[in-house]
Amino acid sequence: MPAAEERLVRAVADLEEERALGLAARLLREGREPLRVVELCRRGLQEVGERYRRREYYLSALIMSGEIFRGIMTLLEEEGAFPARSAEEGEAVVLGAPLGDVHDIGKDIVAMLLRCHGYRVLDLGVNVAPRRFLDALEESGARALGMSVLITPAYESVVETVRELERSGVRSEVLVMLGGGAASRRLCEHAGADAWSNDAMDAIRFLEGMKG
Amino acid sequence: MLTGIRERKMLHPGDTMTAEERLRAAICLQMPDRVPSAPLIYYFAAEYAGMSNHDLYDPAKYNAAMRRVFEELGGFDAYNWLNVYYPQLIAFSMPMRVLEPGYDLPPDSIRQFLEEEVMEIGDYDWILKICRRFPLLAYPRLFSRWIPRIWEEVGEGWRFYAYLVPRLQTTLLRWRWEFSRWRKRGATVLSACLLEAPFDNFSMARGLMRFARDMRSIPEKIERAADALVESYAFSIKWLCLYTGVKRICLAVHRSSNDFISPADFRKLSFPSLKRLVELLAAEGIASVLHLDGNWDRNLEILRELPAGHVVAEFDGTTDIFKAKEVIGDRICIYGDVPANLLALGSPAEVDEYCHRLIEEVGRGGGFILGTGCELAPNAKPENVRAMLESVTRYGYYRGGSGRAA
Structure with a gap:
């Protein structure tokens, strides 16, 4: 996985909202497929889930990760790149x-x-x-x-x-x-x-x- | 004829202490004559008495229902209560938008809180400012800002005081009268009032989603604002205790359990203001009954730092109360925790068995109050409630306690 993509996964997993949004925007500008950005976010969220299971994260962190995901989806929408199909699948x-x-x-x-x-x-x-x-x-x-x-x-x-x-x-x-x-x-x-x-x-x- | 000597009314034939003496001994981690009981009862009383939940806003109906529960189901040592006669006053404890039975919901529904924004992000700074200007009066100032956002009819500024002060006065007078009635029945009163700890007030007033973000983005503001409010919370509580004659306060800590935040966040953001508040109250001889809903297993060690013999930890059936006895039982009185689902769906034999275990294990050596896990389930079976209340006389007398031998 390219370094920029890894950074996005890590930013989501570490609950760094501004950094995650910035990296997502950059990846889009660089021409990544919107679905690829969503996939990277989901990998970050899976890591959040793992940390939650290990009791490193608690409910407030889960909520925050959801907010970051929502923010990135909004960004994709604003960029006109929202993969609407994925919501129906x-x-x-x-x-x-x-x-x-x-x-x-x-x-x-x-x-x-x-x-x-x-x-x-x-x-x-x-x-x-x-x-x-x-x-x-x-x-x-x-x-x-x-x-x-x-x-x-x-x-x-x-x-x-x-x-x-x-x-x-x-x-x-x-x-x-x-x-x-x-x-x-x-x-x-x-x-x-x-x-x-x-x-x-x-x-x-x-x-x-x-x-x- | 003796005058001026209050009768030491005993609740049950085997008792050698009054309910107040028993409760105080348990809180001070001593061994009373037997385990005291203090179920938290509100909506169950309406169900039991055949009233609607909305009827509980009528003082006469509320008191009649509570009296029936007390007299017909076995009695209890401490009256643990939730009644207010004006729904707007609930916001002083839990600053959230609320749907009320008989107003917004059918009369038989139970009150339900909504996660909406009552506290704005700028209120953290406003709190710091108001606490510098009015360190002791910041509590009413803060709620005069929040409550009009919940209840439009209350109004702001002078209208807030014009609307709420008469209702508050009436309520306090009724509480005093009700407390005196409970004492005449042989019970005592658990707490002067129920308030929420500052950090948890913020979580409720901001709404869970917004507050989760605040905890990441402005943790230092949360910490400073919560700490700044401590003096005014303590001042208001001291006044309430003085007025009601009950030197105990129930402090709910609804949003600090492991269900919501990490032990590290609890230690850093919630606990400092809670600890300072409890210490200030303890210095005034006021015991804090911490209402600890949710799972506190990983916060127990932190609670050990609270002043020994001045704190009660009330659990709701989610925390491992048996582990809590081991970890904090030498410093904090344990209170709880007959679960709502057991009382609603279990059998009297199952309730009896659970209460017996609580009394044997958590009650060992004193420092224990038998209670319901949070509020007694409205749909609890009366026979289960009776089994719970009778368990303290069946199993709860201490051998070598301050009372009779077992």
């Missing part, structure tokens, strides 16, 4: 906070991480009724659903959503992930979900496991 994932829960921060962080890792995210927002989750899965063909639960009164809606998937006969085709502060093993078992975590990065691990 990738595995689709439906995300939302279930009915009764209007907290969006956990879901937004997971959505950002998934986009950074090349997934196509259908973010249904907060207070999402079970039927809407199902409709989105059917319309998009997504095989993964993530529900972000921060408060225990939303448990009922999580359970109802899984039942709705069962009633519609698509349960076995969809990976159901639970995340957020109120997610727990107990809730996962109670609702009949497939995976749970209080750690946003685990969403990527679950999805990679589904592929593998």
Whole structure:
């Protein structure tokens, strides 16, 4: 890999925002393909993920890396070089906070991480009724659903959503992930979900496991 | 006839200490007669009493619901509370935009906070300036800047004070009255109020995404602004403690756990102002109950630097509370942590087993308060709450403690 490209990967991994933006702009000026710049960013983000797993980085660093990625994508757009196709590619994932829960921060962080890792995210927002989750899965063909639960009164809606998937006969085709502060093993078992975590990065691990 | 001597009301037949004596002993890392209990209850009371959550804004309904929980589910030693009767006042603790049951949400919903920008980037410099000019009054000045950004009807300048001071006065008077009622029932009051530590206030008011960027780009400003506010926070807390007659304050540290920031950032950006605040309060005889939601496993060693015997660490079921006992139990009273999901989805036998383990292991030698992991889940099963509250009399009496032998 040329030195300039390596520097971009390292700047993203080290969370050096200005440096990363500057290097991305320079690579574009030098004639690199926009998709190549996106690929380099993703390599940097993978290193961020590794550091997070090693507990060298924490949530604030993940958020920052997402902001850097967003900044570079904006730069590509401004340069008229945004690879719009890439947003339409990738595995689709439906995300939302279930009915009764209007907290969006956990879901937004997971959505950002998934986009950074090349997934196509259908973010249904907060207070999402079970039927809407199902409709989105059917319309998009997504095989993964993530529900972000921060408060225990939303448990009922999580359970109802899984039942709705069962009633519609698509349960076995969809990976159901639970995340957020109120997610727990107990809730996962109670609702009949497939995976749970209080750690946003685990969403990527679950999805990679589904592929593998 | 004896006058002027307050009756030493005991909560349970086996008790030899009052709830206040028991709580103080636990905080001072001594061994009381038994483990005290202090569940954090708010929305559960409405659910249990068959009211809507919005009804809790009505003082009479709130107090009736809390009384029912206390009298029907086994009682508790310390009243740990969250009630305000005017939603605007919540912003003094958590400066965030908020959706309220019965106002913005259906009456049975629970309050939900939004990650929006209340604190502007320029506010760090403004805080430093205002702290130089009004070192003791910077706290109300700061919130008179932030709260109108959350609640339009509050208004700025003199309108802020005209709107909020009467509501604050009314609330404080009600709290004093409520505290006296709890003491008459044989319980004590855990804290004079709940406030947020300065660093964590910034994180909430900036919003998580913006604050993550601030931590990278202007860490020194965060550190200086948080430190500059310490005197005014301490001054406001001292006043609240004096007014309510409770020499304990609940300090929430919602955004400093390992879930949000690294131990290194905690050490550098959050802990210095928190430590200085706790030390200033300890010098006044005020104990700090640190509300430590999230995972604190890797921050425990740092907490050891807080003044011994003046601090309570309240965990929510995410931190390894058994490890916390080993690491900080000789300096800090441990408080917690029956998890919300256990109380909502588990069985009474499972709750009993967990509480028994907490009492045996974390309660060993004293310095422990049994509590819920953060707030008692609104949908907790009443039989589980009863199992939790009864566990302190079933397993919690200390052999050779200041009370009766086991």
